[in-house]
Each structure stands twice: as C-alpha cells, then as structure tokens.
Amino acid sequence: MRATVLVRPKQGILDPQGEAVETALEHLGFSVSAARVGKLVDIEIDATDPAEARAQVEKMCEQLLANPLMESYEVEIHG
Amino acid sequence: MRATVLVRPKQGILDPQGEAVETALEHLGFSVSAARVGKLVDIEIDATDPAEARAQVEKMCEQLLANPLMESYEVEIHG
Numbered sequence: 001m002r003a004t005v006l007v008r009p010k011q012g013i014l015d016p017q018g019e020a021v022e023t024a025l026e027h028l029g030f031s032v033s034a035a036r037v038g039k040l041v042d043i044e045i046d047a048t049d050p051a052e053a054r055a056q057v058e059k060m061c062e063q064l065l066a067n068p069l070m071e072s073y074e075v076e077i078h079g
Numbered sequence: 080m081r082a083t084v085l086v087r088p089k090q091g092i093l094d095p096q097g098e099a100v101e102t103a104l105e106h107l108g109f110s111v112s113a114a115r116v117g118k119l120v121d122i123e124i125d126a127t128d129p130a131e132a133r134a135q136v137e138k139m140c141e142q143l144l145a146n147p148l149m150e151s152y153e154v155e156i157h158g
Contacts (some may be wrong), residue, residue, distance in 0.1 A: 004083075008119070008120075008121065018120075018121075020121060021143070024143055025122075025139055025143060028126070028139075028142055029136075030128070030135060030138075030139055030145060031124065031125035032122055032123065032124055032125070032126075033123045033125060034122070034123035035120060035121065035122050036120070036121045036122075037118060037119070037120050037121075038118065038119045038121070039116060039117065039118050039119065040085055040086075040087070040116070040117045040118065040119045041097075041114060041115070041116050041117075042087065042097075042113075042114065042117070043098060043104075043111055043113070043114050043116045044111065044112045044113035044114070045085055045109070045110065045112075045117060046110035046111070046112060047110070049135070057111075059109075060104055060107075060123075060134070062111055063107055064100070064103055064104060064107060065100070073122055
C-alpha cells in the first residue's frame with residue numbers, strides 16, 4: 001500500500017528556504033506573494049487495510065518524519 | 080490563489096535521503112519496502128483564473144522549482 005506524507009513548516013515558523021524561493025521567483029518576473037517549502041515522503045508500506053496503513057504512517061510521522069514542534073504533516077493513503 | 084507543487088526524484092534516480100528514511104523506519108520496527116523523499120512548495124500566486132495560475136506555476140517548475148533531468152513535478156491549484 002502506498003502512502004504520501006506532506007510535511008510543512010508550521011505557521012509562524014521561519015522558513016528561509018521558502019523566502020529564498022519567493023525572492024528567486026520574483027526576480028524571474030513571477031507575481032508571488034508567499035512561498036513555503038516543505039518535504040514529501042512516498043512510502044511503500046506492508047499493510048492491506050487503509051485504516052491500519054494510516055495509523056502506521058501517522059506513527060512514523062511522530063517518531064521520525066516530522067518534527068512536531070516546527071512541522072505539521074498530512075497523510076494520504078493511495079491504496 | 081494558492082498552489083502546491085510536489086517535486087519527486089524520477090524513477091531510477093538514486094535517492095540517498097529516501098534510503099536513509101527507509102532504513103531508519105525499519106530500525107524503528109516498521110514494515111516498509113521503499114521510501115522516496117521529495118519536496119513540496121506552497122505558493123500564493125497573484126492570479127484569478129485557475130488555468131492561468133496552473134500555467135504560471137508550471138513555468139516556475141521548469142525555471143526554478145524542479146530539475147527536469149532528475150525530478151518530476153505535480154501541480155495542485157487550490158483556488
């Protein structure tokens with residue numbers, strides 16, 4: 001079963017990479033008012049039940065994939 | 080208008096960060112058979128038409144956000 005985890009810096013947390021992207025896009029002539037950079041993790045997980053897969057992946061987020069102080073996460077299960 | 084860009088390493092491209100995540104998850108006791116790490120960029124873009132916004136963001140991907148040799152990208156427009 002395939003899962004995608006989206007990890008984003010929480011609101012209020014400084015995101016220098018996002019600021020750099022925003023500045024670079026403006027220099028390229030794009031009209032952008034904000035940019036935030038996070039990460040995504042695609043995982044192939046040994047589970048047959050989507051609810052079980054989601055529970056597993058949420059545990060992975062809490063233990064390894066996201067820093068709960070600074071990042072929020074979102075889990076998508078693709079079946 | 081808000082857009083999210085998902086950038087992933089292409090198939091066949093080495094992804095040492097993904098390998099490290101997979102190993103770490105296995106050490107934590109999770110049953111995982113693959114992990115790939117990419118990035119995501121949330122952008123607030125000055126456009127009112129979703130099709131126009133998508134065209135703009137695809138241009139950003141080609142010019143800055145993704146390396147077309149090594150990465151694929153996916154654009155989501157949130158309206």
